[in-house]
Amino acid sequence: MSPGRRIRPIEPKLRLSFLSPDDIERIHNAALLVMEEVGVRFPSHKALDILEGAGARVDREKMIARLPGDLVMNAIKKAPSVYTLAARNPDDDLLLDGKHCYLSTDGCGVETYDLYTGEKRTSTKKDVHDSAKLADALDSIAFVWGPMVSAQDVPAETRALHELEACFVGTSKHVQPETIISEEIARYCVEMAAILVGGKDNLKKRPIFSVMQCATDPLGHDGGSLEASLVAAEYGIPTGFMPMPMSCATAPATLAGNLVVTTIDSLSALVLIEIAHPGAPVFFAAAPTAIDLRTGGYTGGGPEDFLLGGAFNQICDFYGIPLSMGAMATGAKVPDWQAGVDNSFSTVAPVLTCTDMLTGAGMLNGSKILSFQQMVMDCEIYEIARMFAQGIEVNDETLAVDVIKKVGVGGNYLAEKHTRRHLKDLWRPTVYDRTPYNVWEANGKKGAFETATEIARRLLETHETIPIPDDQRKEMAEVIKKAQMELAKGGVKHV
Amino acid sequence: MCKVPSEIVEKIGAAVFEGSIEEAGELAKQALASGLNPLDVIEKGCVPAIEKAGDWFARGDYFLPELVASAEAMKAAMAVLEPALREQKAERKVLGRVVLGTVQGDIHDIGKSIVGSMLSAAGFEVYDLGVDVPGETFVAKVKEVGADILGLSALLTTTMPRQREVIELLTEKGLRDKVKVIVGGAPVTEDWAHKCGADAYGEDAIRAVRVAKELVQ
Numbered sequence: 001m002s003p004g005r006r007i008r009p010i011e012p013k014l015r016l017s018f019l020s021p022d023d024i025e026r027i028h029n030a031a032l033l034v035m036e037e038v039g040v041r042f043p044s045h046k047a048l049d050i051l052e053g054a055g056a057r058v059d060r061e062k063m064i065a066r067l068p069g070d071l072v073m074n075a076i077k078k079a080p081s082v083y084t085l086a087a088r089n090p091d092d093d094l095l096l097d098g099k100h101c102y103l104s105t106d107g108c109g110v111e112t113y114d115l116y117t118g119e120k121r122t123s124t125k126k127d128v129h130d131s132a133k134l135a136d137a138l139d140s141i142a143f144v145w146g147p148m149v150s151a152q153d154v155p156a157e158t159r160a161l162h163e164l165e166a167c168f169v170g171t172s173k174h175v176q177p178e179t180i181i182s183e184e185i186a187r188y189c190v191e192m193a194a195i196l197v198g199g200k201d202n203l204k205k206r207p208i209f210s211v212m213q214c215a216t217d218p219l220g221h222d223g224g225s226l227e228a229s230l231v232a233a234e235y236g237i238p239t240g241f242m243p244m245p246m247s248c249a250t251a252p253a254t255l256a257g258n259l260v261v262t263t264i265d266s267l268s269a270l271v272l273i274e275i276a277h278p279g280a281p282v283f284f285a286a287a288p289t290a291i292d293l294r295t296g297g298y299t300g301g302g303p304e305d306f307l308l309g310g311a312f313n314q315i316c317d318f319y320g321i322p323l324s325m326g327a328m329a330t331g332a333k334v335p336d337w338q339a340g341v342d343n344s345f346s347t348v349a350p351v352l353t354c355t356d357m358l359t360g361a362g363m364l365n366g367s368k369i370l371s372f373q374q375m376v377m378d379c380e381i382y383e384i385a386r387m388f389a390q391g392i393e394v395n396d397e398t399l400a401v402d403v404i405k406k407v408g409v410g411g412n413y414l415a416e417k418h419t420r421r422h423l424k425d426l427w428r429p430t431v432y433d434r435t436p437y438n439v440w441e442a443n444g445k446k447g448a449f450e451t452a453t454e455i456a457r458r459l460l461e462t463h464e465t466i467p468i469p470d471d472q473r474k475e476m477a478e479v480i481k482k483a484q485m486e487l488a489k490g491g492v493k494h495v
Numbered sequence: 496m497c498k499v500p501s502e503i504v505e506k507i508g509a510a511v512f513e514g515s516i517e518e519a520g521e522l523a524k525q526a527l528a529s530g531l532n533p534l535d536v537i538e539k540g541c542v543p544a545i546e547k548a549g550d551w552f553a554r555g556d557y558f559l560p561e562l563v564a565s566a567e568a569m570k571a572a573m574a575v576l577e578p579a580l581r582e583q584k585a586e587r588k589v590l591g592r593v594v595l596g597t598v599q600g601d602i603h604d605i606g607k608s609i610v611g612s613m614l615s616a617a618g619f620e621v622y623d624l625g626v627d628v629p630g631e632t633f634v635a636k637v638k639e640v641g642a643d644i645l646g647l648s649a650l651l652t653t654t655m656p657r658q659r660e661v662i663e664l665l666t667e668k669g670l671r672d673k674v675k676v677i678v679g680g681a682p683v684t685e686d687w688a689h690k691c692g693a694d695a696y697g698e699d700a701i702r703a704v705r706v707a708k709e710l711v712q
Contacts, residue, residue, distance in 0.1 A: 150652040293558040
């Protein structure tokens with residue numbers, strides 16, 4: 001049944017350094033100072049009760065908690081540095097140990113480029129399933145983040161549950177939603193996942209999903225998201241916090257200042273979780289960026305992002321907390337030159353600082369439009385980064401003096417045993433075009449986009465995800481039905 | 496200290512243009528203390544300055560943070576000058592009145608605030624109701640100030656339906672034909688703007704200002 005280990009994490013040998021130890025220390029101290037003097041907004045009385053009970057100074061009216069430095073440092077000590085994100089297929093479990101880098105899909109888009117018509121349309125539950133299925137078929141992708149797009153054809157109040165269901169069915173890899181933003185929804189999600197792992201108690205050992213939350217930069221969180229994360233932590237489900245401060249708007253214009261805000265908006269949530277559930281697995285997720293100076297919009301790419309990505313990873317290493325780094329979030333509207341440049345740089349910087357998770361592949365227009373082709377092409381970028389990050393190994397075998405002597409002057413290495421042993425060490429493209437000009441012309445002048453279209457269609461048409469047994473499918477559907485009845489009362493009307 | 500009245504007006508203009516927020520408020524107080532007519536200060540000092548900032552932005556010599564700072568400086572001066580204006584029962588010319596906010600259940604602030612600043616800079620009178628705003632609050636404010644435009648922001652696909660609910664509430668209260676509605680926010684599309692019954696869609700702050708101007712023409 002199990003296809004065996006399919007996913008392909010990167011184990012980078014090359015390492016880049018963006019910050020000196022002294023730089024990191026200064027950013028850390030600045031973050032501690034601001035958390036203690038200014039505080040952070042936790043708009044949840046439940047969260048404020050927990051923080052106050054542990055010694056934070058709480059302003060109930062403004063819902064701000066000032067966090068003393070020792071409280072922050074003690075919380076960091078309790079958080080584990082190494083843990084596993086489980087997958088429905090145990091072969092694809094992800095060990096977060098600071099040595100491996102796993103690629104996920106991008107997510108939270110609202111439109112889809114249809115794979116067959118090319119039309120840009122409102123995203124649906126089927127898109128959530130299909131994108132998870134394509135991710136399941138692509139070995140470069142280790143887990144599904146998001147969901148990739150919003151299931152806008154199902155009721156708003158249970159949308160997150162429908163999306164989780166579609167992801168679970170579409171892939172047997174780990175799933176990490178960013179749409180679990182209330183305590184009630186979190187409890188239903190726990191119920192759904194428990195069905196697949198044989199009960200809630202097993203979730204601690206087999207957390208087949210994890211939760212990611214957006215911060216409300218600067219210096220704040222969303223109340224519902226915090227309460228959802230407290231539920232996750234209660235069941236041993238890893239929970240991550242994603243600040244996206246934008247220099248000039250929600251962060252200072254300077255990149256060091258942006259890193260202070262990014263650090264605060266990650267660390268402060270960890271403090272809450274570790275007080276409530278000591279030892280709960282927490283990760284940071286960061287997508288710091290700068291605004292576009294003309295429009296004020298989110299840029300999703302550009303040199304600042306590449307620097308911030310590498311630098312924040314070093315800060316997470318300093319704390320010993322796993323990081324999911326936002327990458328490949330190009331602002332390009334179609335899979336073009338800009339998308340290639342953005343996604344290459346934004347992948348290489350965090351890979352060379354050994355981020356644990358790389359989020360992720362397959363979106364355009366600043367993570368708003370799903371493109372199946374872009375997902376395939378982003379996997380190729382990731383594979384180039386893998387090769388690059390391996391660096392060059394120098395030993396007797398790789399120096400190859402024997403074979404150099406044997407071939408001698410003016411010969412060639414084509415038929416040598418040494419070549420056969422190592423030829424597969426070289427990178428082999430799947431989307432890149434390296435055909436001779438006349439072959440390319442004869443094949444209809446196909447570019448990367450056409451090749452990626454063919455690959456995406458073939459995989460979606462032929463790939464089979466490890467199925468979920470019918471009785472479990474039914475049980476999950478029952479949970480959603482029950483949730484719909486319970487939540488619809490006070491909920492938002494169906495779009 | 497500035498003693499010569501016209502010098503104060505000039506300085507207010509400079510403060511607004513340069514985005515010196517505290518200084519603009521302080522100079523407005525000095526202007527009133529020295530007996531200047533608030534409407535003169537607004538029309539000869541603040542308005543030409545904010546228009547100049549707008550022109551600079553339009554031709555690419557000012558970036559968005561600079562324009563927002565100008566709008567904030569203008570706001571600081573107006574906070575001092577407007578009460579004095581009301582005492583005289585005078586009114587300044589505005590392009591239109593805009594009520595603006597993020598819908599209930601949604602706490603995203605920055606995009607909507609940028610739109611507010613840009614609209615102020617363009618000559619609108621802006622009432623920013625903040626985030627997580629219930630439909631009734633929008634409707635009440637629209638009625639109270641006689642708004643020409645209502646701007647509704649949402650960043651989540653799950654809160655987008657609230658935009659439609661607010662529009663339906665306007666209809667219910669008999670206000671729909673009195674106010675134009677612009678919707679915006681990252682997940683909002685042209686398509687959704689039509690579906691939810693809005694008059695226009697602002698993809699970003701610059702476009703929001705353009706459509707607002709078209710709607711009041």
